Amino acid sequence: QKEVEQNSGPLSVPEGAIASLNCTYSDRGSQSFFWYRQYSGKSPELIMFIYSNGDKEDGRFTAQLNKASQYVSLLIRDSQPSDSATYLCAVNYIPTFGRGTSLIVHP
Amino acid sequence: DTAVSQTPKYLVTQMGNDKSIKCEQNLGHDTMYWYKQDSKKFLKIMFSYNNKELIINETVPNRFSPKSPDKAHLNLHINSLELGDSAVYFCASSQASGTATGELFFGEGSRLTVL
Numbered sequence: 001q002k003e004v005e006q007n008s009g010p011l012s013v014p015e016g017a018i019a020s021l022n023c024t025y026s027d028r029g030s031q032s033f034f035w036y037r038q039y040s041g042k043s044p045e046l047i048m049f050i051y052s053n054g055d056k057e058d059g060r061f062t063a064q065l066n067k068a069s070q071y072v073s074l075l076i077r078d079s080q081p082s083d084s085a086t087y088l089c090a091v092n093y094i095p096t097f098g099r100g101t102s103l104i105v106h107p
Numbered sequence: 108d109t110a111v112s113q114t115p116k117y118l119v120t121q122m123g124n125d126k127s128i129k130c131e132q133n134l135g136h137d138t139m140y141w142y143k144q145d146s147k148k149f150l151k152i153m154f155s156y157n158n159k160e161l162i163i164n165e166t167v168p169n170r171f172s173p174k175s176p177d178k179a180h181l182n183l184h185i186n187s188l189e190l191g192d193s194a195v196y197f198c199a200s201s202q203a204s205g206t207a208t209g210e211l212f213f214g215e216g217s218r219l220t221v222l
Binding site for chain 2: 032034036038042043044045046049086088090093094095096097099100
């Protein structure tokens with residue numbers, strides 16, 4: 001069974017801090033990795049995707065992938081209260097999702 | 108103009124009833140999905156269709172029957188509803204061709220409550 005693991009949280013960080021969200025996956029052959037954000041009562045929306053080992057930056061967001069360790073993370077710099085949401089890690093082209101990490105950014 | 112639309116957004120029904128949820132996408136995508144999100148927010152794939160053909164059928168009771176009349180539509184029919192079917196059902200689509208990112212575009216979700 002292909003599994004994607006995330007700490008459910010909540011992860012609480014002060015405004016302006018760096019939030020670090022982590023995800024591990026079981027399928028060593030996985031090729032594509034996604035981070036989605038889901039606000040309460042809304043549908044998930046894509047924040048980042050990453051295919052290659054290393055870092056990928058987009059504005060305040062950085063995705064990091066280490067295929068050898070089967071680990072993918074999302075860093076959010078200068079966290080804002082509007083970043084408070086559940087962050088879902090998804091793996092593979094037909095995505096398997098983790099259970100999500102709830103992030104709370106407090107003023 | 109909504110990219111992925113689902114109807115209805117809310118269903119409240121009694122155990123044992125049959126219900127359907129419709130989904131349409133106007134993005135021209137090849138692949139459509141049904142995901143179930145339970146009360147703990149776990150988003151689990153149920154079905155995936157590519158150009159009207161079923162490509163993924165996860166361990167889902169056969170009370171759930173998807174139908175794809177064309178590649179822009181994927182409907183979900185549920186027979187003999189049970190309490191455990193209460194959840195939010197998300198339809199999604201993606202482009203399966205080589206240069207696509209694989210991003211899923213989700214509908215707004217259909218919240219099913221079985222009493």
